[in-house]
Amino acid sequence: MKIAAIDLGTNTFHLIIAEQTASELKISYKTNKPIKLGEDITKANKIIPTAFERGLNCLKDFKKTLDLYEVKKLRAVATSGVRSASNGQDFINTVNKETGIVIDIIDGEEEANLIYEGVKLSGAIHGKSLIMDIGGGSTEFIFCDENGFYWKKSFDIGAARLMQKFFKSDPINQEHQEQIKDHLKENLVELIAFGKAFGADTLIGSAGAFETYAEVIDPTINIQQIAKAQIDIKAYHQLSKRLISSTHQERGQMPNLIPLRVDMIVMASLITDYVLAELNLQQITLSTYDLKMGVLQTLK
Template identity: 55%
Template structure:
């Protein structure tokens, strides 16, 4: 069977087309577009008109690609930006009408579950671990071990939300940084309580910002690794910390010039860095692994 999976993220829309046979799959096509659906007023729970139009335009293009691959089934999932927006249902309705794509808006819990399934498919979960997926609208945490999912929760502290609310300086000021960290601390108390009980040994970063961290380090070290084809990447902790210090201290223009940086993440990577480093420090974890498999691969896993 040929299946198309669309992941409508707050920052990026992804399209993946795969051929499945039993529990095996082959990826035929994948692309992503920086739609920035959460641009401008995500904290007011509104998709602004220009972002709305970009989203519809992108999904029309996805529909053409899907038709050209003679797909049997389409699974489109929308996450934080659509589920929290007052006009999210309008976006879903217009997509059906103009792009002939049926969107399912999933809950934060369902999102976390699918991220877990995707990461599990990558083989990254070898021991008791905390999976972290930093989106534009929300951040999902999943506590798990090699056999099972233990605990999961979605928090509305995504990079686009925090950037619009707190990030007003260039480079980021101590005042902005402290405001972000205080907000994170207040939001994540129950996460730290459950981790105190279960003591995860490793943080697994699900795609997104963690791919950018990896790409920055790979380019800096001139390593012969292709993140586009890798399922996982194990960070050298010293390299990771050095890179994140550089990111936090850099200006927008300095980050833009870093080899491996993509324009979409130039500013949001600072927020991702602050959240990740706070979690690593609070939980005393110094093992960090990237899983390039994320929500869309989790959706694929449910279809096998």
């Protein structure tokens, strides 16, 4: 039986279709589209008309694919971008009316739960770890080991939100970097306090920006073919310095850095740097399995 999950992220919409058998899930198809639903969302807390239309058109296309694959069970979830927008429910109602797709708005806690289930399926969790999923609107953190999670929380410090608020120079200057660090310090007090007591060794990056880090560091890696991979932490720090100090044009010429992430990868790097330093994490692991794989698990 074919089952599918749609993840309506603040920047990117994802569709994944799998064949469910008695013993496993076999991925049949997956795609993502750079919708930028959260474009300018911090100005009036609304999905702007052009982003609204992009999102609707994308889901119309996803519906055609779902029909083509004869999907029997679907779950579509919306996260921070829709969750926080004053017209988020209008978007959901319009999508349902024009495509028949029913969208669940999930809160930050359920989002973190689903991310954990997806990452766990990848086999990336070994010992005390911190899972981090950097989205456009929010970032989720989960302290865990192979037996389960011990603390989880979603914070409204996604890359798109930070970019709209703080990214005012090219390359980003020291003053704006310090403003972001101060913002992270102010918002992540609870995370850092728990993390220092928990003593994780490894940062597990859930897809997104961490896939970009891996692909830029090692252009031979095939993200589509793997569930997890190690990211050399020294190579990451070298890349982070390069990303933060470069201009938009320079980043645009870097191999494997997709246009959607050319600027937001700077915000992601600053968040990653802050967490690595504050919690003295010594290793980075990439999990290509994330929220959408967790959503699929709920359909089994």
